[in-house]
Amino acid sequence: MTAGWIPQGPEVLATPGWARSPLLDVERTELDVTVTLGGLTFHGRRTPAPPRGWAHHVSSLDGWWDSSPDKTQTLDHWSGDGVVSLLSRAGARLVEVSGYIRAAQRPAPMMLHAMEDLEVRSAEGGLLVVDEHLSGRRLEAEVSRVALKFSRFAAWSTAFSLILRADDPLKFSQRTMLLANGTNAVGSAGNSAVNPVLDLVGPHGALTITHPGGVYTFAALAAGQRRTLDWRNGDVWNGNVRVFGVEGGRRPIVVKGGSSWTVAGLGSGTATLRRFEAWK
DSSP states (O other): OOOTOOOBBTTTTTTOOOSSOTTOOHHHHOOOOEEEEEEEESSSSOOOOOOOOOEEEEEEEETSSSSOOEEEEEEEOOOOSEEEEEOOOOOOOEEEEEEEEEOOOHHHHHHHHHHHHHHHHHHTTTTEEEETOOOOOOOEEEEEEEEEEEEEEEETEEEEEEEEEEEOOOOOOOEEEEOSSSEEEEOOOBBBOOOOEEEESSSSSSSEEETTTTTEEOOOOOOEOOOEETTTTTTEETTTTEEESSSEEEEOOOOEEEEEEEEEOOOEEEEEEESSSOOO
């Protein structure tokens, strides 16, 4: 064997300094998850036939399971008697999706198309969804792209690193629940307290929700009117327009293990609760 020459084959990477390809050692590097973002699917151990001549795979998911915990802050009560506790988000977190693209046919042009596809479709970020096959959980987080880097290893296999920013440090299940007048048992298998999101479609009367954090009120809606109440940050949306001055009281909260809510004022429209199960 000539000095410096590396034998070619399915177990060896044609780059000096590597004794074994991290891209081909599937059992060691790939995760038992499926990741989706903006219509893209990154496969873990499952290896489907490439739908367009290439397939995305994920080998590591740094930052997804590691996020800052919530922290409690206090302020002096406005009456001067004691303090009031406030739940504060610890801040954003970064998630790095690392993996590789494998081309099945016409590797050189297919690889260029695949790289362009990942570049364009990840540019606006979106909803990052991780399907954990081992735990059976499917969790999501809103993200935006920070950076995308490629490392060319071969014409038929290219490594990438996709760095995403999640402004909310929590991760959420995809469960939804329809609220009704009276007592509502809002269960949560998550490990963190959370201010959830409510989608309203009228007609509804003036809404009152009694929850573990206090009492919350919201103005009445006419038939067909829609509002999204994002209690994580206090925003109220009418389509893509923020609405002000229509709510009062303490934002509804679901504590770890679940909460009991008492709801009054719902009419014949719908009130759909989501993001009420949260993990950190």
